[in-house]
Amino acid sequence: xxxxxxxxxxxxxxxxxxxxxxxxxxxxxxxxxxxxxxxxxxxxxxxxxxxxxxxxxxxxxxxxxxxxxxxxxxxxxxxxxxxxxxxxxxxxxxxxxxxxxxxxxxxxxxxxxxxxxxxxxxxxxxxxxxxxxxxxxxxxxxxxxxxxxxxxxxxxxxxxxxxxxxxxxxxxxxxxxxxxxxxxxxxxxxxxxxxxxxxxxxxxxxxxxxxxxxxxxxxxxxxxxxxxxxxxxxxxxxxxxxxxxxxxxxxxxxxxxxxxxxxxxxxxxxxxxxxxxxxxxxxxxxxxxxxxxxxxxxxxxxxxxxxxxxxxxxxxxxxxxxxxxxxxxxxxxxxxxxxxxxxxxxxxxxxxxxxxxxxxxxxxxxxxxxxxxxxxxxxxxxxxxxxxxxxxxxxxxxxxxxxxxxxxxxxxxxxxxxxxxx
Amino acid sequence: xxxxxxxxxxxxxxxxxxxxxxxxxxxxxxxxxxxxxxxxxxxxxxxxxxxxxxxxxxxxxxxxxxxxxxxxxxxxxxxxxxxxxxxxxxxxxxxxxxxxxxxxxxxxxxxxxxxxxxxxxxxxxxxxxxxxxxxxxxxxxxxxxxxxxxxxxxxxxxxxxxxxxxxxxxxxxxxxxxxxxxxxxxxxxxxxxxxxxxxxxxxxxxxxxxxxxxxxxxxxxxxxxxxxxxxxxxxxxxxxxxxxxxxxxxxxxxxxxxxxxxxxxxxxxxxxxxxxxxxxxxxxxxxxxxxxxxxxxxxxxxxxxxxxxxxxxxxxxxxxxxxxxxxxxxxxxxxxxxxxxxxxxxxxxxxxxxxxxxxxxxxxxxxxxxxxxxxxxxxxxxxxxxxxxxxxxxxxxxxxxxxxxxxxxxxxxxxxxxxxxx
Numbered sequence: 081x082x083x084x085x086x087x088x089x090x091x092x093x094x095x096x097x098x099x100x101x102x103x104x105x106x107x108x109x110x111x112x113x114x115x116x117x118x119x120x121x122x123x124x125x126x127x128x129x130x131x132x133x134x135x136x137x138x139x140x141x142x143x144x145x146x147x148x149x150x151x152x153x154x155x156x157x158x159x160x161x162x163x164x165x166x167x168x169x170x171x172x173x174x175x176x177x178x179x180x181x182x183x184x185x186x187x188x189x190x191x192x193x194x195x196x197x198x199x200x201x202x203x204x205x206x207x208x209x210x211x212x213x214x215x216x217x218x219x220x221x222x223x224x225x226x227x228x229x230x231x232x233x234x235x236x237x238x239x240x241x242x243x244x245x246x247x248x249x250x251x252x253x254x255x256x257x258x259x260x261x262x263x264x265x266x267x268x269x270x271x272x273x274x275x276x277x278x279x280x281x282x283x284x285x286x287x288x289x290x291x292x293x294x295x296x297x298x299x300x301x302x303x304x305x306x307x308x309x310x311x312x313x314x315x316x317x318x319x320x321x322x323x324x325x326x327x328x329x330x331x332x333x334x335x336x337x338x339x340x341x342x343x344x345x346x347x348x349x350x351x352x353x354x355x356x357x358x359x360x361x362x363x364x365x366x367x368x369x370x371x372x373x374x375x376x377x378x379x380x381x382x383x384x385x386x387x388x389x390x391x392x393x394x395x396x397x398x399x400x401x402x403x404x405x406x407x408x409x410x411x412x413x414x415x416x417x418x419x420x421x422x423x424x425x426x427x428x429x430x431x432x433x434x435x436x437x438x439x440x441x442x443x444x445x446x447x448x449x450x451x452x453x454x455x456x457x458x459x460x461x462x463x464x465x466x467x468x469x470x471x472x473x474x475x476x477x478x479x480x481x482x483x484x485x486x487x488x489x490x491x492x493x494x495x496x497x498x499x500x501x502x
Numbered sequence: 503x504x505x506x507x508x509x510x511x512x513x514x515x516x517x518x519x520x521x522x523x524x525x526x527x528x529x530x531x532x533x534x535x536x537x538x539x540x541x542x543x544x545x546x547x548x549x550x551x552x553x554x555x556x557x558x559x560x561x562x563x564x565x566x567x568x569x570x571x572x573x574x575x576x577x578x579x580x581x582x583x584x585x586x587x588x589x590x591x592x593x594x595x596x597x598x599x600x601x602x603x604x605x606x607x608x609x610x611x612x613x614x615x616x617x618x619x620x621x622x623x624x625x626x627x628x629x630x631x632x633x634x635x636x637x638x639x640x641x642x643x644x645x646x647x648x649x650x651x652x653x654x655x656x657x658x659x660x661x662x663x664x665x666x667x668x669x670x671x672x673x674x675x676x677x678x679x680x681x682x683x684x685x686x687x688x689x690x691x692x693x694x695x696x697x698x699x700x701x702x703x704x705x706x707x708x709x710x711x712x713x714x715x716x717x718x719x720x721x722x723x724x725x726x727x728x729x730x731x732x733x734x735x736x737x738x739x740x741x742x743x744x745x746x747x748x749x750x751x752x753x754x755x756x757x758x759x760x761x762x763x764x765x766x767x768x769x770x771x772x773x774x775x776x777x778x779x780x781x782x783x784x785x786x787x788x789x790x791x792x793x794x795x796x797x798x799x800x801x802x803x804x805x806x807x808x809x810x811x812x813x814x815x816x817x818x819x820x821x822x823x824x825x826x827x828x829x830x831x832x833x834x835x836x837x838x839x840x841x842x843x844x845x846x847x848x849x850x851x852x853x854x855x856x857x858x859x860x861x862x863x864x865x866x867x868x869x870x871x872x873x874x875x876x877x878x879x880x881x882x883x884x885x886x887x888x889x890x891x892x893x894x895x896x897x898x899x900x901x902x903x904x905x906x907x908x909x910x911x912x913x914x915x916x917x918x919x920x921x922x923x924x
Contacts, residue, residue, distance in 0.1 A: 276735065277732045277734075277735040278732070278734075278735030278736055278737070279736070279737070279740055280737070295734065297734070299780065307886075308888070308889055309885065309886060309887065309888070309889070310699045310700070310861070310862055310887045310888050311767060311769040311771060311792050311794070311861075312699075312717065312719070312767065312792075312794050312860075312861030312862040312863075313698065313699040313700030313860075313861040313862050313882075313885070313887065314700055314701070314767070314861075314885060315700070315701070315702070315767065316756075316759045316760070316767055316768075318701055318885065321756070321769075323752060323770055323771075323773060324752060324753065324756045324770075326749075327748075327749035327750075327752040327753050327756075328749075328753065330745060330746060330749040331746065331749050331750065331753075334738075334743070334746045334749075337738045338738070345733060345734065345736070345737065345738055346738075347733040347743075347781075347783060348745055348746075348784075349733060349745075349778070349779055349780040349781055349782050349783065349784060350775070350778050350779060350780045351745060351773065351775055351778070351784075352774075352778070353772070353773055356771070356772050356773070356774070357771055357772060358721065358771040358772045358790040358792055359769075359771055359792055360771050360888060361769060361771065362770075362771060362773075363889075368780040370733050370734075370780055370781055372733070372734050438734075438735075439732070439733075439734030439735040439736075440732055440734040440735050441734070460735075463731065463735070463736060463740065464729070464731060465731065465732045465735065466730070466731070466732050466782060467730055467731070467785075
């Protein structure tokens with residue numbers, strides 16, 4: 081990169097306008113967003129993105145999973161490109177920044193390069209990944225998973241939402257089932273700008289988060305079988321109450337991270353009881369356990385300890401117990417040289433930074449299995465995300481986009497191994 | 503009553519056949535019953551009952567709430583009658599005995615009187631009360647409540663089920679919206695034979711339960727407001743997890759009866775969380791509390807203690823809390839002279855008996871507000887009720903019907919005050 085570009089900065093006001101324009105498509109009365117994947121609002125958001133990319137003269141391509149790529153050609157089209165983006169779909173009644181900032185930040189990078197007539201050695205590609213949230217079509221990160229080769233395209237097309245609509249049909253309905261193959265191809269570097277979705281940056285007064293990777297993710301399902309009975313006629317001493325049993329287990333999960341150490345988090349997010357009637361002793365219960373840690377083995381040991389405790393609790397209450405080990409993803413490390421670049425770039429631009437881990441999965445998790453990948457985090461006000469009040473300061477959005485700009489620029493001007501910089 | 507009638511006994515085999523015939527109408531594959539109020543199966547059960555009453559020559563009358571009365575005239579039609587019965591509707595996937603035994607037992611009493619050509623001074627009326635369970639149309643004991651004057655007829659007609667069908671319309675649809683007013687009228691005595699629905703009689707090896715009344719019933723609703731957040735990115739120490747908060751409260755409720763004493767029971771039967779998603783820290787929760795005791799004041803003091811504890815727990819977790827005092831019914835005492843008659847009759851017939859309280863509400867609870875009322879309980883195998891495996895031994899059904907027979911006979915031959923026995 082020419083040293084003349086060191087002073088290059090994005091246009092923060094324009095970035096804000098892009099984010100605000102996107103936030104109109106699927107806005108909720110509560111100030112949030114409800115733009116589920118492949119909904120009409122998702123189509124409108126995609127149309128707007130495509131129109132902006134076309135204004136820039138980018139080459140737009142839509143693949144079979146609806147992923148939108150906007151390519152700004154480099155001097156050597158044969159070299160693997162630099163990829164940057166995120167997703168435009170949101171959680172149900174979610175926020176305006178999760179995902180969208182990474183796409184609008186990438187757009188702002190392309191626009192800034194154009195404003196200043198910057199040529200890069202490698203092409204720079206913006207990408208909007210389909211169905212990252214997984215709220216309408218499970219699982220999350222569906223399209224980046226297919227692109228990375230971890231998930232099968234036909235299986236993905238056959239995923240249905242709660243109303244029985246198929247992913248592939250809905251993709252065609254909104255006009256975004258493209259013809260380009262959804263398949264991994266070499267890239268030189270991939271960066272994803274994203275809100276932190278947690279409170280650490282704000283609490284520590286830091287602008288840029290530099291995740292070294294994504295923690296492991298272990299999901300379990302626990303099923304309890306007690307004895308349903310009339311509440312008024314069943315004495316306390318003979319009860320096998322599945323909800324009381326589950327309540328003790330929920331508190332075990334809550335106390336687990338403190339017992340295990342290592343920055344682990346453990347959560348029961350879902351709990352249902354049966355028959356769930358106010359005058360029947362609960363006869364059955366189901367709940368989920370989510371355990372995350374950078375240390376995969378610690379998370380496994382934690383589950384072993386928890387499971388032993390669960391069985392003891394169930395036995396004490398005379399409840400049957402069945403556990404399912406539903407899903408396990410190992411922790412995922414980003415490319416150390418790109419992580420270092422994010423950190424160094426923040427420092428050079430005068431932003432404070434904090435080394436951390438990502439507690440949430442991102443499209444970048446799948447991208448990291450294909451090529452060198454890193455992320456840039458900016459603070460979430462109050463640490464809130466996946467809710468309507470999700471917010472990030474406009475200055476922090478701009479700071480994140482500036483770090484993204486200079487990371488992309490640096491990677492886009494790196495020659496192929498054995499070549500000199502052009 | 504003539505001493506020649508002391509040896510009178512019901513026909514246990516015929517009682518069993520009646521119960522088995524009724525159990526065919528709405529039978530479930532699991533061996534239980536699914537005969538919701540005003541369903542087609544309820545209509546068939548009513549038709550069968552009416553045909554049996556007509557075979558006996560009883561005068562059948564259906565009132566505006568669908569209650570079916572079958573009158574066996576006494577020598578003095580002007581005297582208030584003896585009423586005995588229960589209900590033919592069942593819980594969803596409930597059992598074959600709850601309610602039905604009280605109606606078939608009453609039928610067996612009428613048949614036995616006919617078999618032996620017994621004349622009584624007072625008329626004896628069998629009754630099938632509509633919608634006792636309240637599972638399809640809330641609240642429970644709807645028709646006996648209207649009859650007793652505690653509930654309004656038009657309000658009852660306007661009750662809707664989960665699909666929006668109105669009680670009054672469904673009553674007309676199945677042909678049981680009768681013309682007789684549903685209104686209290688004097689009776690000399692009322693007896694209801696019912697399964698215990700709890701484990702005490704079986705545990706103590708006793709055949710006849712003699713409830714002195716129905717315990718008080720206090721219902722509460724608790725709403726918690728925490729902070730929903732992404733589970734992976736939200737550290738444990740800053741969470742306001744509404745489910746963890748609710749779990750601590752559930753355990754408080756479980757421990758309450760042991761702390762308060764007095765034979766109280768306390769139950770959380772219903773609990774729901776929001777958004778109830780495995781990767782979101784629960785942001786809100788709702789649960790119910792059901793407290794029952796013979797001692798109304800003890801139950802109120804228990805709630806005061808519980809509520810203080812709830813507020814402390816909510817504050818510790820940073821959760822908002824709102825409580826609603828949803829419903830309170832004071833304990834309800836049966837007529838001591840009739841309770842004594844049930845106990846003495848059991849003894850005279852050679853059945854063991856146990857003084858107890860009813861933990862569940864019954865149509866008899868409303869009847870007791872109008873005139874002298876008592877109940878006869880028989881054992882529930884395993885204490886199970888409101889479930890498909892609900893069961894009572896045939897010999898115990900017969901024993902209960904014999905106690906009912908002799909209680910009815912004794913009351914039906916009692917003269918009006920100031921008269922001699924005829």
